[in-house]
Each structure stands twice: as structure tokens, then as C-alpha cells.
Amino acid sequence: MARKGSLEAERQAIAKERQALETREAKLRDSERAASVELMQKSVLGKAPFERVESFFAALGKLGLDEAEKRLRAS
DSSP, X not given: OHHHHHHHXXXXXXXXHHHHHHHHHHHHHHHHHHHHHHHHHXXXXXXXXXXXXXXXXXXXXXXXXXXXXXXXXXX
């Protein structure tokens, strides 16, 4: 019976660590999103009129990120 208790304690410890990791990952995603917004604001996109930015992202969506990067590298 003592082993059953220690196994349950280990499961609980793992669950607690998993929750802590999920929280850290969520914070990291939020930080990455904020950094992306900051980069965009500092770039030419951040200075462009909204309509042009909207059009640019629509075109980017049609091409896909990989194809857009490939074409930009080639130019």
C-alpha cells in the first residue's frame, strides 16, 4: 500500500510540473506575440497605411509564408 501512495504522489507531482510548463509556454507565446507586434510597428509595415498592410497580408496569405520568403530572398 505504501507504494500506491508514492505512485499517486509522483502522478500529482508530474501533473503540477506539467501545469507549470503549460503556464510558462503560454507566457512565452504572449511574449513572442508582443515582440512580433513591436517588430511590425518598427518596420515599414508599421508606417504604411492600413489598407496597404491589409492588402499585403492578404497577398501573403495567398502565397503562403514559405513561398513569400522564397520570393523575397530571390529579389
